[in-house]
Amino acid sequence: MEDANTVHEFCLRVLDSGDLATKLLPPRDTVGNPLCDRTPGAPVVRESPARDAELSLSSGADRLPHPGQLSDPRARATCLARFAHHELMAVELFAWALLRWPDLPSELRQLWLINLAEEQRHCQLYLDRLAVHNSDLSKHTRSDYFWKQLPAIARSPHGPRAFLSAMGLTLEQANLDFTLLYRDGFREAGDEESARACQRVHDDEVAHVRRASEWLMRLSPDHEADPISAYEETVPFPLAASRAKGRRFSVASRRSAGLSEPFIEHVRTARSSQQLAGSSKRS
Numbered sequence: 249m250e251d252a253n254t255v256h257e258f259c260l261r262v263l264d265s266g267d268l269a270t271k272l273l274p275p276r277d278t279v280g281n282p283l284c285d286r287t288p289g290a291p292v293v294r295e296s297p298a299r300d301a302e303l304s305l306s307s308g309a310d311r312l313p314h315p316g317q318l319s320d321p322r323a324r325a326t327c328l329a330r331f332a333h334h335e336l337m338a339v340e341l342f343a344w345a346l347l348r349w350p351d352l353p354s355e356l357r358q359l360w361l362i363n364l365a366e367e368q369r370h371c372q373l374y375l376d377r378l379a380v381h382n383s384d385l386s387k388h389t390r391s392d393y394f395w396k397q398l399p400a401i402a403r404s405p406h407g408p409r410a411f412l413s414a415m416g417l418t419l420e421q422a423n424l425d426f427t428l429l430y431r432d433g434f435r436e437a438g439d440e441e442s443a444r445a446c447q448r449v450h451d452d453e454v455a456h457v458r459r460a461s462e463w464l465m466r467l468s469p470d471h472e473a474d475p476i477s478a479y480e481e482t483v484p485f486p487l488a489a490s491r492a493k494g495r496r497f498s499v500a501s502r503r504s505a506g507l508s509e510p511f512i513e514h515v516r517t518a519r520s521s522q523q524l525a526g527s528s529k530r531s
């Protein structure tokens with residue numbers, strides 16, 4: 249394993265190492281100091297992450313068990329593995345973005361590195377709970393759902409704004425709902441430790457959503473732009489407001505993340521094209 253003394257080397261190591269332990273090493277140099285980011289180098293684009301055989305990606309995954317099914321330990325293990333793998337992909341995607349856009353303001357790069365380190369901790373929290381269920385990631389399907397969004401982000405004329413809208417304002421915003429829904433499911437099933445893991449992830453994701461929303465506006469050519477148009481203009485298809493939420497919509501989490509009332513309402517009422525097609529057939 250290569251040492252990493254800079255953010256650039258660290259991100260390359262996350263993406264080019266196939267094993268979980270290396271991907272989860274914190275962003276610190278060999279003596280434990282923060283990594284240097286003074287010369288982030290030229291842009292680097294990775295199309296996919298290195299993954300050892302037991303971590304290989306597949307397209308699609310089985311249906312996620314419903315929160316009401318979590319009294320079954322196998323259903324709990326399936327959910328914990330799914331969530332851990334989402335966090336692992338989030339780690340890789342922040343590394344991808346840091347390599348792709350070396351010239352962004354250092355303040356934003358620092359925040360992305362903080363997010364990345366938090367995603368590593370989220371992944372570990374779920375992996376620890378999965379281990380208590382006598383299981384690990386190798387025994388579960390590992391869908392490439394986050395990585396599947398990357399080509400559209402990479403192609404987007406909106407560059408890092410497309411990443412902020414996709415990652416922060418769609419995938420992470422949706423996670424605000426999923427973490428609370430499954431927190432309650434685990435709690436009702438008597439698995440308080442897993443419930444606490446969901447709560448911890450939720451609380452960190454509130455900050456991730458806030459950072460994405462603030463920086464989407466700060467990087468907008470028109471600083472006074474309306475957040476709804478900034479999001480709609482930059483979010484890469486097929487991601488959309490209809491995918492920025494879960495089955496139970498938490499207005500409070502979004503308010504904590506600083507999202508505006510009109511933006512929250514926009515997401516709350518957003519319907520997918522499938523839902524719209526269904527309703528026009530019925531009407």
Ligand SMILES: [Fe+2]
Pocket residue numbers: 335338366367370449453
């Ligand atoms: Fe996370």
Ligand SMILES: [Fe+2]
Pocket residue numbers: 338363367420452453456
């Ligand atoms: Fe996050």
